[in-house]
Amino acid sequence: xxxxxxxxxxxxxxxxxxxxxxxxxxxxxxxxxxxxxxxxxxxxxxxxxxxxxxxxxxxxxxxxxxxxxxxxxxxxxxxxxxxxxxxxxxxxxxxxxxxxxxxxxxxxxxxxxxxxxxxx
Numbered sequence: 767x768x769x770x771x772x773x774x775x776x777x778x779x780x781x782x783x784x785x786x787x788x789x790x791x792x793x794x795x796x797x798x799x800x801x802x803x804x805x806x807x808x809x810x811x812x813x814x815x816x817x818x819x820x821x822x823x824x825x826x827x828x829x830x831x832x833x834x835x836x837x838x839x840x841x842x843x844x845x846x847x848x849x850x851x852x853x854x855x856x857x858x859x860x861x862x863x864x865x866x867x868x869x870x871x872x873x874x875x876x877x878x879x880x881x882x883x884x885x886x
Contacts, residue, residue: 794830802844
C-alpha cells in the first residue's frame, strides 16, 4: 500500500509542477501581450511597425521564454486587432488634382466621340 501512495504522491507532484509551469507561462504571455500593445500604440509608423522595434519585441519575447514564431504571432495579432479598431482616418482621399485630371480626360473623350460621330 505505501508504494501506491508514493506513486500517487509523485503523480500529484508532477501535476502540480505542470500546473505551475502553465500558470507561469500564461503570466509571461499576458505580460508580453500588454507590453506589445503599449509599444505598438506608441511606436507605430502609420499601419506598420519598424523592423528594429519588432526585432526588439521578438527578443523580449524570447527572453520571457516564448519561441520566435510565437512572439511574432502575438505581435501580428496585436497589430491586427489595433488595425480593426482604429478609425479610418489614415485612408487617403483622392486629391483635387487627380479629380480635375479625371474630369478633363472624360471631357476630352466626349469631345473626340462627338467630333467622330459628326464627321464620319
